[in-house]
Amino acid sequence: MKKILLVDGNSLLFRAYYASAYAGSVLKTSSGIPTNAVYSFANMLTSLISERDYFDVKVAFDKSKKTFRHDKLENYKAGRSATPEDLIPQFQIVREFLDSANISWWEKENYEADDLIGTMAKIIESNCEEYEVEILTSDKDMFQLITDKTKILLPKTGTSNLELFGKEELLIKWEVSPENVVDLKGLMGDPSDNLKGVEGVGEKTAIKLLKEFKTIEGIYEQINSIGGKLQEKLINGKESAILCKEIATINCEVEIENLNFESIKLNLSGLVSFLEKYEMISLIKRLSNRVGLINKTEESNTKKIDFKVLNEWDNSLALNDNFIYIESLEENYHKGEILGMAILNENGNFYLENLKDDAELEKFFLNKKFNKLTYDLKRTATLLRNYEIDFAYDSFTYDAMVAAYVLNPNITSRIQNLINIVQTDLFLEEDEIIYGKGAKLNKGIEFEKKAIFTIEKAQIIKETFVPIIEQLKQNNQFNLYQNIEFPLIEVLFEMEEKGILIDKLELDKQTARTLNKIEELEAKMKLILAGDIEENFNFSSPKQIKELLFDQLGLPSNKKQSTDREALEKIIYLHPIVALLLEHRKLTKLYSTYLRGFEKFIFADNKVHTIFNQTLTNTGRLSSSEPNIQNISVKDELQKEARKIFISGNQTKFYSFDYSQIELRVLAQLGQEDTLIEIFKNKRDVHTEAARKIFDLTVDSEVSSEQRRIAKVFNFGIIYGLSDFGLSNDLKISIIEAKNFIKDYYNSFPKLITYKNILIKEASENGYAATYANRRRLVPELASANFLIKNFGNRIAVNMPIQGTAADILKVAMVNIYKSFVIENMKSFMVAQIHDEIIFEIYDEETEKALNIISKNMEKAFKDLSKIIGKKPSEIVVELEVNASKGENWFELK
DNA sequence: GTTGTCACG
């Protein structure tokens, strides 16, 4: 007999909620989305499936608030206390969980979960002899569904303690048979559903009556054989009893379409990305193991992919379209090792272990007729170059990683995620499970296993290719992918390859000098604090600093006893040590992150080769790592010294081009705010002019630096989705003053409030925010009942289109400059992008030509963007202004 | 692995 589990989703989720809400507080993600009930639900359900060995699992939910039962009884369920606020958003999230794990769930307008489950149980009983049913619910009404083949699993105490009810167990507990459960309910009523039953008849009397007369109808047929008060009560309650029975009766004749049962196969990668998304990290390992157990029974049935192992490539196997995947486990591919390669085409599936010294393979890569479609092209190309395998870059025509990012920037870039971005039946094991991770990472696994895994990865790229392209087109995002993101891969690839030269002497000099300063400063601080601290006091330990300042020295603090810069600045005049601590922070940051910390990133060529992550941010920006060259100090004079270690080559100089106020210009354009557009058109200082508007000053009047500073805070605030609280905090003014300022600001730029409201409305309706180029970001926060989270959603809806459109513009500029450099056969090259700034190394003899190409392309990039995505360039009226500076090192720039 | 802090746009 195969067992099918039917789950009452609402009932289980409620139970999961209360089992995991302690003293009213519940588990939440860092952005405040409550997840406790889903966490517990996922835990309970997977545990149950893995332990009790079910063949298939279906979950049913109540659909709408109103059901056919409400038509019969006006106050049905009216007495029930309100659903906890933190639970409401989790009804949606739990459905997302089931989808990601590939567990099917059902809901139907007008019906409750009971009816769906009852119907399914009946269908199984009458059509499928080889199945039996278990129903997981804490609703005792469901006992009416018990038969020889159907049993109820009732949670007892806690979450893991369950009791199984069949006919016999029911008879022992209630002394009734399943078909009389509704009669019992009709007589007793049920306060939770606001069912009255017969007044004065409780459990004991009801059971006694049913034992004798079997059903409610039976009781009334022989009402005269019952005497006295009870008869009176029954006659008075007749209508109610019959109605309550009717309502308690589960409708087992709901129409359910496409119901079929097959061996359950959980989607591990979908599940893992779900758990990552909602920060349920601790469940990943536990659930992965269970999924392994649950899926195991099926493993032998999964179709094997046929493939051929080749010692050397045979170019006669090559075709026009070849899906390739190169396996390499290092996160930093600049020092990555190639473990093997899969090539899939219509001639078959091929696996190559050794890529070195394979002349045929190199011919394959150099031949432009042979298209290569892959996942993470930048990594692939870098690995090939590191192995000195020549290739024609142009023959790479598709990158599944970047395409998937365009469809959903929120998804972690792992090849396994391609499966859930488009629905497929494919399954791909996690890297960690194949190779282990951390200290247990093992690259030398069995040859066969590794070959299959690599082939499977290429298979995923192949199978998802057409659906992904179709979805891009359907979303109107194909141009963004094809003409911006895809060409950008090559730009970033070359930037990373070129790297940035490091002045090692300068680095060593500064490292020693800074270490010296730190030691001196620590000695000085120890002298001041003599008697207050131990000899081995650690000035870098927030814990020890906290104790010293607030407990020992008794300085005032906030509730959290924070010791960050903002907190320390407040108490700087109360003790001489505080200023020195701030100085210490600056020096140690400089030393450990930008000086000594940089050494490990320097390669044999004396350069750093950063990784520009193209598929990480939610807004479309790039990020940079190992090392991060987008956050090198610039604001503090002392820390800015670190910029001297980045030097240009012998024959080149650095040129930096940065956009002036690009986000505000984007805002002016997209919000159609003419006053703002005019300010930029007249090349005025936007903060000064905003100050004139807010403070109602005349055109040529003097604007104080204080007024300009306030206006500047506003200009930034508007991009972040300003709040009165945030502003009052930043400007150190009262919330009332902040409110008034906001009013003045919006009066000065009235279109901005309209635009803001449109953005929020669109994001709420669509479920995502979008840039001018149709880059999307899902904003589930907007659906939250919690107003803090919802406000966060509002700010995302406003900020993402602005920050993201600016990012889109930068990308267009980079792609176009790169193309021009190639066409003009220039040697000069791009070295870095820092969100609103692009840094180049330019050969002296190319200076004029290069500067011209760069500034022209940057200035027209918004219009170019418009054209690329098929909009009208003429609608872009705001000017983009670019400032350039040069230097032989980064310190000299700007 | 998580937390606190701080660097950038």
Place this chain on the structure above:
DNA sequence: ACGTACGTGACAACG
């Protein structure tokens, strides 16, 4: 009553 500006990455300390 609650308690925030948007987007990142790296480091040291501390469980």
